[in-house]
Amino acid sequence: MQKTIPAQELRAQCARIFVATGSSAEEAEKVAANLVMANLSGHDSHGVGMLPRYVDAVLEGGLTPNAKVKTVLDAGALLSLNGQHGYGQVVGEQAMALGMARAKEQGSCILALAESHHLGRIGHFAEMAVAQGLVSLHFVNVMTRAVVAPWGGTDGRFGTNPCCIGVPLKGQPPFVLDFATSRVAQGKMRVAHNQGKSVQPGLLIDEHGQPTTNPGVVVVPQANGFFGALMPFGEHKGYGMAVACELLGGALTGGGTWHKQAPVGRAVYNSMLTILIDPAKLGTQEALETEAPAFAEWLRQSPPADGVQAVQIAGEPERRARVERERDGIEIDASTWEEIVGAAAKVGLSLTN
Structure with missing residues (x-):
């Protein structure tokens, strides 16, 4: 059975858990607000x-x-x-x-x-920029368990590797393209x-490399101890974009790429290459303000x-x-809420089921 929780209440409950986990009140509120905004x-x-x-x-x-x-390198228009x-x-x-x-x-x-640990919804950072x-x-690359198969492959070799582009549109809300390079996000x-629930065909392969509609193959270990994998979107083209995100987000940033055994812990690490452009300094702001909204x-x-x-x-x-869910509340399925209640208990808090 699903629970429907007002956004404000959900933010407060999550922030309490993060404080109990060791975060400052400011950090806890920021992380909680970010997660709830994704919902x-x-x-x-x-x-x-x-x-x-x-947790x-x-x-x-x-x-x-x-x-x-931590600043590793500051070279003017280059920051590491x-x-x-x-x-x-x-x-x-x-x-x-910065x-x-x-x-x-x-x-x-x-x-x-x-x-970085899990960056969350990358569109949030594009929204910061367009503002x-x-x-x-x-x-962005994702270093946790490899959950996406290369095009033509039969097991997971890299992460969901998101790509995001933000463009301000004068007089309109911005263009914010934010997508996983897998056919669907692992989450x-x-x-x-x-x-x-089952999922539509074409998204997944099982632990034997065969098509399946069971999402559990990429969530929990299967009978042989192995996992299935997500498929890249757009066949070979999406696969190419996923590799580009791994090379740019992982190798070029110094964060590392996939070519090793999966870690055993629950941490999710991201590295991200970001390119920021000021149209005013480029001398094309007038064109952008005219052409982008018109298109x-x-x-x-x-x-x-x-x-x-x-x-x-x-x-x-x-x-x-956002308008609808802020008004109507956020639905949380029973299993997810049970996991949240369990996480709170691990840090000494009691949430009602």
Whole structure:
């Protein structure tokens, strides 16, 4: 049975757990707000269902509360930073603040952030940038268990490796494209598994490399102790994008790439290459302010196909979901809530079921 919890209440409950896990009140509130915003945006895969894993990662020593981003190299428009295994929602914002200030000064900034704990919804960082009038591109790799198969392969060899692009649109909400390079996010399979649902064909292969609709194959070990894998989106093209995210987000940042045994802990590490551009310094702001909204409007004028209410651009579904879920509350399935209650108990707190 699902629970429906108001966003404000859910933020407060999550923040209590993070404080009990060792975070400062400020950090706890920031991480809790970020997770709940993912739920509000319709991305439950990156929402409060991640909290039990975060608590386990702290208790195991793989996630460090109250860590600060460390500057490894400052070369003007080039910044190399290390997240020191801190909460990605915190060190990611710290990194973006440094990068955005530098882009405003110099016109652009290439920002390498290595060894952050789970950054959460990457669209959050693009939203930070577009709010400052900046264009942003983000390439991220994921170092936990390898859950995505290479195109033509039969087992997991890398992570869901998200890519994100944000572009401000004058007079309109921004374009924010944020997607996993797997056909579906790993967290969505966790949600489906917890809800006892099958998923559509074509998303997964089982531990034998055969197609399956059972999301559990990538959530819990199967009878032989192995896992299945997600498939890359877009066949060989999506696979190529996933490899690009691994090379840019992992190798170029110094955070590392997949070519080893999976770690046994619950920590999720991300590294991210971010490119920030100030259109004003580039001398093309007037063109961007004219052309980008005009193109978005041109797209929306396309007659919708059968069963489609209207043509949308990236970012619109999330903004609509926020309004609805802020009003109606956030639904949490019974299994996920039980995991959250269990995580709270591990740090001495009692939540009602």
